[in-house]
Amino acid sequence: MNRRSLLALSGAAAVAPLGLAGCSQSAQDVVAYTSVDQVFSEPVFQAFERQSGIRVRAVYDTEETKSTGVLNRLIAEAQNPQADVFWSGDPVRPFQLIRRSLVEPYVSPQSAGLPDAFKAADGAWTGFAARARVLLVNKERVPENETPRGLRDLADARWRGQTVVANPLFGTTTMHVAALASAWGEEAMRAFLTELKSNEVRIASSNGEVRRLVVAGEVAFGLTDTDDANEALRAGASVSVVYPDQDDLGVLVMPTSVMLMRGAPRSTTGRALVDYLLSAEVERQMAESAAHMPLRPGVPTPSNVRPVSDLRAMQVDYARVADQIEAQQDWLRQWVGL
Amino acid sequence: MGRPLIAAPRRWQAQVFVTGAAAVVLVAVVPPLVATFGQITDAKDMFAPFATGQTWGLLLRSLALSGVVTVLALGVGVPLGILFARAQFPFQGILLAAHLSVFFLSPFLPTLGWFHLFGREGYLGGPASAQILFSELGCVLALTGCFLPAVTALTAIGARGVDASLEEAARIAGGPWRAAAFVVAPSAAPAIVLAGVIVFVLAFSELGTPMFLRVDVYPALVFSRLGGMDFAPGEAAALALPLVALTAALAWFEQRLAGRRAIAALGGGLRARAPLFAFRPWMLGVGLVAAIVSIAPIATLLFHGALNGGFAEAPRWIGDAPVNTLLASSLAAALMTAVGVVLGFSLAHGHATGRWLDPVAALAFILPAAILGVGIAFAWNHAATNWLYSSVGILVVAYVARYSVLATRTIAAAMAQLPRSLDDAARTIGAGYLARLWLHLGMAPRSMFGAFALALVFSLRDLETAVLLYPPGGEPLTARIFTLEANGPPGVVSALAGLHVLITFAAASVGWLLLRPRSGA
Numbered sequence A: 001m002n003r004r005s006l007l008a009l010s011g012a013a014a015v016a017p018l019g020l021a022g023c024s025q026s027a028q029d030v031v032a033y034t035s036v037d038q039v040f041s042e043p044v045f046q047a048f049e050r051q052s053g054i055r056v057r058a059v060y061d062t063e064e065t066k067s068t069g070v071l072n073r074l075i076a077e078a079q080n081p082q083a084d085v086f087w088s089g090d091p092v093r094p095f096q097l098i099r100r101s102l103v104e105p106y107v108s109p110q111s112a113g114l115p116d117a118f119k120a121a122d123g124a125w126t127g128f129a130a131r132a133r134v135l136l137v138n139k140e141r142v143p144e145n146e147t148p149r150g151l152r153d154l155a156d157a158r159w160r161g162q163t164v165v166a167n168p169l170f171g172t173t174t175m176h177v178a179a180l181a182s183a184w185g186e187e188a189m190r191a192f193l194t195e196l197k198s199n200e201v202r203i204a205s206s207n208g209e210v211r212r213l214v215v216a217g218e219v220a221f222g223l224t225d226t227d228d229a230n231e232a233l234r235a236g237a238s239v240s241v242v243y244p245d246q247d248d249l250g251v252l253v254m255p256t257s258v259m260l261m262r263g264a265p266r267s268t269t270g271r272a273l274v275d276y277l278l279s280a281e282v283e284r285q286m287a288e289s290a291a292h293m294p295l296r297p298g299v300p301t302p303s304n305v306r307p308v309s310d311l312r313a314m315q316v317d318y319a320r321v322a323d324q325i326e327a328q329q330d331w332l333r334q335w336v337g338l
Numbered sequence B: 001m002g003r004p005l006i007a008a009p010r011r012w013q014a015q016v017f018v019t020g021a022a023a024v025v026l027v028a029v030v031p032p033l034v035a036t037f038g039q040i041t042d043a044k045d046m047f048a049p050f051a052t053g054q055t056w057g058l059l060l061r062s063l064a065l066s067g068v069v070t071v072l073a074l075g076v077g078v079p080l081g082i083l084f085a086r087a088q089f090p091f092q093g094i095l096l097a098a099h100l101s102v103f104f105l106s107p108f109l110p111t112l113g114w115f116h117l118f119g120r121e122g123y124l125g126g127p128a129s130a131q132i133l134f135s136e137l138g139c140v141l142a143l144t145g146c147f148l149p150a151v152t153a154l155t156a157i158g159a160r161g162v163d164a165s166l167e168e169a170a171r172i173a174g175g176p177w178r179a180a181a182f183v184v185a186p187s188a189a190p191a192i193v194l195a196g197v198i199v200f201v202l203a204f205s206e207l208g209t210p211m212f213l214r215v216d217v218y219p220a221l222v223f224s225r226l227g228g229m230d231f232a233p234g235e236a237a238a239l240a241l242p243l244v245a246l247t248a249a250l251a252w253f254e255q256r257l258a259g260r261r262a263i264a265a266l267g268g269g270l271r272a273r274a275p276l277f278a279f280r281p282w283m284l285g286v287g288l289v290a291a292i293v294s295i296a297p298i299a300t301l302l303f304h305g306a307l308n309g310g311f312a313e314a315p316r317w318i319g320d321a322p323v324n325t326l327l328a329s330s331l332a333a334a335l336m337t338a339v340g341v342v343l344g345f346s347l348a349h350g351h352a353t354g355r356w357l358d359p360v361a362a363l364a365f366i367l368p369a370a371i372l373g374v375g376i377a378f379a380w381n382h383a384a385t386n387w388l389y390s391s392v393g394i395l396v397v398a399y400v401a402r403y404s405v406l407a408t409r410t411i412a413a414a415m416a417q418l419p420r421s422l423d424d425a426a427r428t429i430g431a432g433y434l435a436r437l438w439l440h441l442g443m444a445p446r447s448m449f450g451a452f453a454l455a456l457v458f459s460l461r462d463l464e465t466a467v468l469l470y471p472p473g474g475e476p477l478t479a480r481i482f483t484l485e486a487n488g489p490p491g492v493v494s495a496l497a498g499l500h501v502l503i504t505f506a507a508a509s510v511g512w513l514l515l516r517p518r519s520g521a
Helices: A003-022 A038-051 A066-078 A095-097 A107-112 A151-155 A171-184 A188-198 A207-215 A226-234 A267-277 A278-289 A318-336 B009-035 B043-050 B053-086 B092-104 B108-118 B127-133 B134-158 B164-185 B189-207 B208-212 B218-227 B233-258 B281-307 B312-318 B322-350 B352-366 B369-380 B383-389 B393-416 B420-428 B431-445 B445-461 B478-485 B492-515
Strands: A031-032 A055-060 A085-088 A126-140 A163-168 A201-204 A221-223 A240-244 A253-261
Touching: A031 A038, A031 A066, A031 A267, A038 A055, A038 A267, A038 B478, A055 A066, A055 B383, A066 A085, A066 A095, A066 B009, A066 B369, A085 A095, A085 A267, A085 B164, A107 A267, A126 A171, A126 A207, A126 A226, A126 A278, A151 A163, A151 A221, A163 A171, A163 A207, A163 B092, A171 A188, A171 A207, A188 A318, A188 B127, A201 A207, A207 A221, A207 A226, A207 B127, A207 B164, A207 B420, A207 B431, A221 A226, A221 B420, A226 A240, A253 A267, A253 B127, A253 B322, A253 B369, A267 A278, A318 B369, B009 B233, B009 B322, B009 B369, B009 B393, B009 B431, B009 B445, B043 B053, B043 B134, B053 B092, B053 B134, B053 B164, B053 B189, B053 B218, B053 B233, B092 B134, B092 B281, B092 B445, B092 B492, B108 B127, B108 B134, B108 B281, B108 B383, B108 B492, B127 B134, B134 B164, B134 B189, B134 B208, B134 B281, B164 B189, B189 B218, B189 B383, B189 B393, B208 B218, B218 B233, B218 B369, B233 B352, B233 B369, B281 B312, B281 B492, B312 B420, B312 B478, B312 B492, B322 B393, B322 B431, B322 B445, B322 B478, B322 B492, B369 B393, B393 B445, B431 B445, B445 B478, B445 B492, B478 B492
Parallel strands: A031 A055, A031 A085, A163 A201, A163 A221
Antiparallel strands: A085 A253, A126 A221, A126 A240, A126 A253
16 A cells, blocks of 8 residues: 555545446436336336337345335425335335325326226326235145135134244335225224234234245245235245135235326336236236236236236225325334334 | 654644545435435434334344354354465465355345255255254354454465564464463454454344345335335434444444453564464365355355256346446445554554544444445435436445445454554654555555455455346346345356356456565565
8 A cells, every 4th residue: 555545545435426426317218116126127217218219227125125115215205306206015015105295196197097996087196016914824834634724724723833924114014004904993903913913923024934934834825915926936936826715705915006206306207108018918017027917908817817807896985095094104113112 | 662753744644635535425324324314304203213122132033143153154164264364285375265255145044055055955955954954043153254354464465464473483482372361362352343243233234134034124124214114214323323323332342342451563574484283184074064054055056047047048048247246346345444544544543534434334234225225225225326226336435435434443453463663753754644654565565455355355245235227227136136135047146156256366467467465565
């Protein structure tokens, strides 16, 4: 080390942030935040880039915080929005943004083919490419004649300490718990979760970890999403997938949803990306790569999942579920122990 | 002691350099802290989180867990550091590099490696090993394995800085073991205490490993206020208040243990010296075990990656992440080293600026990363500073805010080992600030590389700070690994983790080439 090296080091370090700032943006680009798994969303963005020539600069969520990490970043950045588009992994998070007036309604021409139940009339959010909440069962640990059929099997004493759910403070489990409260009533939901705790259900950090624990045989079965279940099936794991409560409550169906952000710095390219995401081409791509269930008629359903039309689905008012999510957080924190 | 003879015309040197270095740290650290604690807007935010016993229980639990990890890491790492620094045995350098490698990764990844190894259906696993892994004991062992190399490395740096003549005299008088126990270890005390503080803080603030192993910890409580549906930064900031007290306690503890002058040294590393311990076969065995314990989870990840085609898939998924990581981390490390030289000198000599700046920077290191990350977003996301916030430069700011204390402390620890008479002599003959600074650097030549390497490694492995604020399209490799972890192709996460280790080694090697002591220096 000599003086010249030290001076060069100091000089380089001092001007670094300026240099880095200069090369951060290009003329034709769009900033997208997404809580859809990167492994599925990034190829979609890349296809858009090839087709449009617009560069997508994306921010992805980690599995542990899904979908709240990116959502909270959008809220924290509200005074100086960075994102043009938010592609949410579920249809409930948008309401957290809508209530804070952070969303710019936009009715995309591409939304015409999608069912009204999965989009807002004013274009605040539009749903497509759905997932469902399923039970992933390890076939080595669960005999076929004892395969669980519904959520209440998680609380069955026969499976004490052998089941797993993801932390309900994060991710789609938050929405699922809120949807149960809407369907059963809050008291019944709390009683159910208390039963789960008594039955020593394990709390995983994410749905991906639920999959990992079930595949590894750490537990007999667990509650997760269809895309996680599909990954286990693709990897050849000895598992089966149960769509719960098909004779009763129905399965929770969760479309991904897209919205344009208010004050988006690049609203023109943002609209172009929203249009592209809502196209049949993307639903097809999400079906093939991520086993998402298409909502648009005519797009083939992937082999590892069942078509939405064949399922008995829970009747869900997403706005009400969003309200319930905020109302239940304190109680859930105590349930989790945080 | 001679009379200080700093000539008036040279006083500007100290003023300019110290003010500049302090400004860098203050600009990086203070705005996020102010923004974070400014979120506490009412009494409910302040007191509600502490109304339940659960909060205090988790705090005590995390303190206990971190304490056990620190004691274990020090108990194993100090002897190991002295062995690697002052003994001589075959493959010593390779074994040390292998031992250090696990520290290059965010702890979650080695933990994932242990899971593939000792999980119920792991390569060596079964129900019993899985039960241990998914417990407090498993969490303690996993974290100790991850952080142990920090103790080894810093102890080794400290041990190599010990006065050669004192060490030789002690060896002749009492043999190598007594020399190690009564001269080498006490001389390296500042570095060892620094290592202990670092391990304690890292263990306390770690989130990924405890969450994965289903062990409830205090940072998860804080994180639940920032990552959950009810975004409550005010409550999260209030929950961070006990950590201010923890910072003060650690500063006091460190002062008690290492604040007094270490045994005077005459600049270890200036000249080659004979090893303290002659070769014995068991040394090779110990070195091998240390290397294997670190390498095992990484090798498992690599094996898992290779078995599942991860390396073939990796180029498709790695994107610009290595460039983003290397650019931001190396520039941040360079900045932290340059600042650390000035502030470390100041801290080692008890100057006021170094003393009051140190706890401020330490607080940014101790705070849960999520708190600091959100604070940086609040502080820097304005129209006027958008040029920085929306660029990779914000990662440089984040790394400097979080880790600058490490570079400063590393250099201060090395300089504190030098005899005060050296500086007195220089001042007596009228040496200016820069000349004295250069003199100290020359006497502790490895400290700069140590500081750079530490700052670089911490920046490269950072996940929790960066993941909350990386610029769109500018994600670092750690963030990419974690976002791909969800449903990524089998083996890709493992393969990317392996590449992350290689990149860190490469970056540290380049740093060594730039900053290594020149022969005869």
